Amino acid sequence: MRVSHMAYIDALSMCLPHRSSRWKNSFMRCKVDIAALPLKQANCLELPLDSCLGVLLMLVTLTPCAGVSISDLCVCPLADPSERKQIAQRYGLRNSLRDMKDIGLLQVKVLKAVDLLAADFSGKSDPFCLLELGNDRLQTHTIYKTLNPEWNKVFTFPVKDIHDVLEVTVFDEDGDKPPDFLGKIAIPLLSIRDGQTNCYVLKNKDLEQAFKGLIYLEMDFIYNPVKASIRTFSPREKRFVEDSRKLSKKILSRDVDRVKRITMAIWNTIQFLKSCFQWESTWRSAIAFVVFLVTVWNFELYMIPLALLLLFVYNFIRPVKGKVGGMQDSQESTDLEDEDEEDDKESEKKGLIERIYMVQDIVSTVQNVLEEIASFGERIKK
Structure with missing residues (x-):
């Protein structure tokens, strides 16, 4: 694979607003000759900006990508x-x-x-x-x-x-x-x-x-x-290029619903296992009792990873459900820019911007924690 010698870097400039409490985004571009940089070494660069005055000071480390x-x-x-x-x-x-x-x-x-x-x-x-x-x-x-x-x-x-x-x-x-x-x-x-x-x-x-x-x-x-x-069971890899996420009622509500669905799935599973031994259904309880006896009588440690492998095979046979869930998650995370603008307008009308900023960090933390919990639960469920 051939790599271009010149790479463009977009720098996001945060400019102070005029008669408004919101930030305005503007992009500036600079370029660097990556062919002249050594691999696997931190390079301190002072790059002049193309469209305006000023320089961008940054550290660049080139690492070859294996398998790409x-x-x-x-x-x-x-x-x-x-x-x-x-x-x-x-x-x-x-x-x-x-x-x-x-x-x-x-x-x-x-x-x-x-x-x-x-x-x-x-x-x-x-x-x-x-x-x-x-x-x-x-x-x-x-x-x-x-x-x-x-x-x-x-x-x-x-x-x-x-x-x-x-x-x-x-x-x-x-x-x-x-x-x-x-x-x-x-x-x-x-x-x-x-x-x-x-x-x-x-x-x-x-x-x-x-x-x-x-x-x-x-x-x-x-x-x-x-x-x-x-x-x-490991955390997802963080994206190097990712949009900054703001406080959003829609995202917060979505993450609460995701955690609620995972909690209900665990609760329903527990209730199902409990009902198997309460003889609510004769055939189901009889089968569960026989499976329980056979499992206890012949249990070995190597059966634990085999049981996890059976769960994986079960979900592998039904990939369509995973596809629908994945596309649904992709669609649920959309239409956030318009909603952010609506939140800004409501904040300006109420005149409570300063108070909102005071609690925004706390609510954002709760929002991020809920998302991590929901993502981890959904990954295990799949």
């Missing part, structure tokens, strides 16, 4: 049977205790897009595709002056968490200006069907409504189920 690659369709890694067999063996059950962070591999074939939005005055666009999985980001080349681009590129990502979501965004290249948005999709890894060409309808930035155009992808997902199960 871009290739053409003719040299697709998983197309070669011998190489595919070698990769499958690497993630086989025999290697379940080796390199616990290397859970699996995702291969995405970005084939083409159809009927995209015309972003230029000429009625055409200059589309390219950006793929994001966790902190790994890869993009296709730009195809100029077309609404039906054919990229035919193969992208390979190392998988660190099977609960991650692959985000594919189509942009229109606009020279030195920020690219124009042409559509986006989000695909949970657990919903992927290996080797099938799928057509996805592009959606808006919030993934709430259909935008314009279609994109064709073909994906293969190979992973180790034991490593994936163990990784489920």
Whole structure:
């Protein structure tokens, strides 16, 4: 994979508002020649800004990404049977205790897009595709002056968490200006069907409504189920590039509902197990009693991981439910900017901005804790 020698860095400038209590965001851009920087070493850089006076002081460390690659369709890694067999063996059950962070591999074939939005005055666009999985980001080349681009590129990502979501965004290249948005999709890894060409309808930035155009992808997902199960109990990897989240009544209410659903699922499971031994249903209680006797009589320590593996197989057989839940979570986290503006207007009308700021940190902490609890419970439930 070839790496561009020049990298652009967008710096977010926070400017003081005029006759308003809200912050206004403006972007400034600077560029740095990453080819001249040494690998795995902290580099202190003083970068001049392109669009205005001033410099940006920052530390940059270049670290090579293992397992990330871009290739053409003719040299697709998983197309070669011998190489595919070698990769499958690497993630086989025999290697379940080796390199616990290397859970699996995702291969995405970005084939083409159809009927995209015309972003230029000429009625055409200059589309390219950006793929994001966790902190790994890869993009296709730009195809100029077309609404039906054919990229035919193969992208390979190392998988660190099977609960991650692959985000594919189509942009229109606009020279030195920020690219124009042409559509986006989000695909949970657990919903992927290996080797099938799928057509996805592009959606808006919030993934709430259909935008314009279609994109064709073909994906293969190979992973180790034991490593994936163990990784489920670890916190999610933090995103390096992530929008700052504000206090939101909608997010807080959503996280409370998520925690409530997880709590109710645990409570219903306990009640079901309890009812099995209270003879509310003769057949169910009889079966539960026999299973209990056989389990106690033949119990060994190795049965504990086998029981966890059976739960994993049960949820693996029903991936559709995981897909619906993943897409629902993606849709529930949308439409936040409009709601933030409404909250700001209400605060200005009531004249209680200072008091709101005093309790905002506390409520935001509660909101984040609820989200972490809900995410952890949902990951185990899946």
